[in-house]
Amino acid sequence: MNKIAWIAIGAGLLTQPLAANELFFEATAKISTEVSLFAQQGQFANQDYSSNISVALEPEFYWEWNDASDNLTFKPFFRVDQRDSKRSHADIRELSWVHLADDWEVRTGFRKVFWGVTEYQNLVDVINQSDTVEGLSKGEKLGQPMLNLSLVRDWGIVDLFVLPGFREQTYVGNDGRFRSSLVVDADSTSYQSSKGKKHVDVAARWSHSFDLYDVGLHWYKGTNRAPQYQVISKDGTDVLKANYQQMEQVGIDAQATIDNWLLKSEVIYQDNPSDNYFASQMGFEYTYYGIQESAADLGILMEYGYDQRGKKASALLQNDIGLGARLALNDTQSSSLLVGVIHDLDFNSNSFSIEADRRIGENWKATLRARIFSADDKDDLVSNFTKDDYVKVIFDRYF
Amino acid sequence: MKFKTLTSTLIAASVLTLSANSALAETPEEKGLTISKQVVVRDNGWVDMLASMKMVLRNKQGQESVREIRMKVLEVADDGDKSLSIFDRPRDVKGTAFLSFSHTQGADDQWLYLPALKRVKRIASRNKSGPFMGSEFSFEDLASFEIAKYSYKYIEDQACDLGQCFVVEQYPTDKNSGYTKRVVWIDKAEYRMIKVDFYDRKNSLLKTLTSLDYQQYKGKYWRASTMKMINHQSKKSTDLQWLDYRFGNGLTESDFNKNTLKRAR
Numbered sequence: 001m002n003k004i005a006w007i008a009i010g011a012g013l014l015t016q017p018l019a020a021n022e023l024f025f026e027a028t029a030k031i032s033t034e035v036s037l038f039a040q041q042g043q044f045a046n047q048d049y050s051s052n053i054s055v056a057l058e059p060e061f062y063w064e065w066n067d068a069s070d071n072l073t074f075k076p077f078f079r080v081d082q083r084d085s086k087r088s089h090a091d092i093r094e095l096s097w098v099h100l101a102d103d104w105e106v107r108t109g110f111r112k113v114f115w116g117v118t119e120y121q122n123l124v125d126v127i128n129q130s131d132t133v134e135g136l137s138k139g140e141k142l143g144q145p146m147l148n149l150s151l152v153r154d155w156g157i158v159d160l161f162v163l164p165g166f167r168e169q170t171y172v173g174n175d176g177r178f179r180s181s182l183v184v185d186a187d188s189t190s191y192q193s194s195k196g197k198k199h200v201d202v203a204a205r206w207s208h209s210f211d212l213y214d215v216g217l218h219w220y221k222g223t224n225r226a227p228q229y230q231v232i233s234k235d236g237t238d239v240l241k242a243n244y245q246q247m248e249q250v251g252i253d254a255q256a257t258i259d260n261w262l263l264k265s266e267v268i269y270q271d272n273p274s275d276n277y278f279a280s281q282m283g284f285e286y287t288y289y290g291i292q293e294s295a296a297d298l299g300i301l302m303e304y305g306y307d308q309r310g311k312k313a314s315a316l317l318q319n320d321i322g323l324g325a326r327l328a329l330n331d332t333q334s335s336s337l338l339v340g341v342i343h344d345l346d347f348n349s350n351s352f353s354i355e356a357d358r359r360i361g362e363n364w365k366a367t368l369r370a371r372i373f374s375a376d377d378k379d380d381l382v383s384n385f386t387k388d389d390y391v392k393v394i395f396d397r398y399f
Numbered sequence: 400m401k402f403k404t405l406t407s408t409l410i411a412a413s414v415l416t417l418s419a420n421s422a423l424a425e426t427p428e429e430k431g432l433t434i435s436k437q438v439v440v441r442d443n444g445w446v447d448m449l450a451s452m453k454m455v456l457r458n459k460q461g462q463e464s465v466r467e468i469r470m471k472v473l474e475v476a477d478d479g480d481k482s483l484s485i486f487d488r489p490r491d492v493k494g495t496a497f498l499s500f501s502h503t504q505g506a507d508d509q510w511l512y513l514p515a516l517k518r519v520k521r522i523a524s525r526n527k528s529g530p531f532m533g534s535e536f537s538f539e540d541l542a543s544f545e546i547a548k549y550s551y552k553y554i555e556d557q558a559c560d561l562g563q564c565f566v567v568e569q570y571p572t573d574k575n576s577g578y579t580k581r582v583v584w585i586d587k588a589e590y591r592m593i594k595v596d597f598y599d600r601k602n603s604l605l606k607t608l609t610s611l612d613y614q615q616y617k618g619k620y621w622r623a624s625t626m627k628m629i630n631h632q633s634k635k636s637t638d639l640q641w642l643d644y645r646f647g648n649g650l651t652e653s654d655f656n657k658n659t660l661k662r663a664r
Contacts, residue, residue: 287525289525332458
């Protein structure tokens with residue numbers, strides 16, 4: 001499926017003379033154990049449970065040679081989930097070869113690219129597909145096959161992308177939480193392009209920092225990572241069918257860093273067969289340093305998300321205000337706490353969240369996440385999660 | 400090269416003669432500045448540096464926690480240094496990298512790379528007084544010494560571990576500094592800062608930094624191998640060990656940008 005990426009990696013490796021004495025190798029890993037407790041049984045069939053255990057393994061293998069001018073990273077991901085067979089999944093997060101020169105580099109293979117500056121959503125982050133089953137808040141992404149040339153110039157960094165091969169979004173199964181009443185049937189997925197998931201997408205980005213400002217501009221043309229859904233009947237059961245359209249998008253992301261203020265903005269304009277629309281996410285973070293004569297910092301965040309499509313937007317934050325507070329104790333264990341609320345101005349729904357984490361010893365980290373949803377309007381996507389309020393404890397062990 | 404060395408020796412010599420001749424006429428403020436300038440002059444021209452640091456953090460009960468960081472630093476003429484720091488320990492932050500363009504005037508430019516998210520975040524540099532990775536070193540303690548960051552006052556001569564020392568008070572000019580003053584012991588022979596007392600915003604003694612085991616590199620640049628920071632108020636301490644100092648690695652501006660930050664290992 002991703003022949004181009006594979007051939008490029010293979011060709012690259014073959015042409016590199018491998019002298020054993022200059023090869024650097026490193027293996028690391030992370031195992032995450034997650035225990036979730038739900039306030040009640042779910043609102044849909046097969047969600048009649050109130051706890052779940054899940055374990056994820058993420059090893060990383062790294063080789064470097066040629067005086068550090070070439071490196072190869074392999075980072076697979078595996079998850080086993082007690083309840084949802086669709087959440088038990090594996091992925092290649094990264095399998096990429098990078099070749100470096102003084103003012104350019106070529107990155108080939110499965111990779112993750114992050115674009116954006118805001119906290120509650122990243123509209124400009126279009127390269128990778130969402131690994132939706134990983135959860136609502138983490139923003140986990142699937143590895144994307146790519147050929148990426150990156151040029152460093154005095155006037156900024158230019159990244160050019162060829163993206164052969166499309167990854168479908170992952171979907172929670174029958175037994176999963178955080179889904180709508182209907183399950184997405186992966187076998188029914190369709191594409192606007194006759195090339196289907198073999199359509200080659202392209203993207204370009206320019207980014208630069210001047211003084212207090214960091215700015216990025218991007219252009220993307222290809223398969224929309226976010227599908228449109230349609231109810232179909234399959235074997236006498238109603239299911240959702242995902243259809244991936246073609247789209248073209250331009251966008252800007254910018255941050256100004258002025259004393260205690262971070263001013264952030266992301267704006268996109270997307271053209272797809274169903275809509276031409278603007279969307280934006282903008283706001284600020286203000287930090288009080290050393291509060292109460294202590295080492296702790298307290299940040300106050302506020303962001304507003306807008307989507308020109310209004311209530312029919314597929315985005316969760318189409319007319320939403322997000323407020324948050326971030327406390328960093330700056331202690332030996334790097335303890336931090338983030339509390340937030342998102343209020344939807346169209347549907348009058350709310351979602352509260354708490355996230356706290358702390359290092360334990362030298363090799364462990366504990367994270368606590370909790371979320372409460374409240375929504376009355378059936379048209380609001382959040383109404384699907386009103387019985388999915390949860391507390392989750394995650395223990396990460398690093399090797 | 401030879402000519403340049405000769406010139407700088409002459410300049411250094413004349414500065415020394417000047418300061419000796421005008422010692423009587425100098426105010427304590429002028430003398431403090433002259434001595435502090437000598438510290439900077441003697442450390443000019445190292446161009447670039449690689450080093451590793453290991454921090455051992457100890458709390459009141461003596462429990463230890465370790466930090467390991469590798470650094471690349473580029474000297475920038477007429478401005479602050481550029482540096483790239485890579486975190487190896489603790490494990491949960493392994494791969495996190497920090498890019499900093501420090502400036503003699505105005506705020507520094509700083510970016511943090513978070514490897515799990517592949518995200519580069521521009522961060523505020525306003526937080527000079529905050530602790531570096533939970534240690535007793537604050538960000539400003541680890542920043543390069545620049546003349547414009549302080550005003551000065553010479554106090555007295557004193558015997559110290561490395562012979563005779565000047566004792567100079569340095570008052571931060573930045574309102575965001577966590578200190579009202581630093582009292583610095585500088586040895587007369589080589590102008591090395593061998594001890595620093597830090598006074599907090601209430602002007603009480605907060606911390607003492609002692610620099611030990613000075614080694615000379617490239618026949619000119621003195622670097623401490625161990626730096627011990629003791630917090631007198633919290634009774635916590637941090638030992639910083641510098642390892643593998645290497646100068647003249649041919650680093651250039653192109654080693655310090657967002658791309659090199661993202662692939663720092």
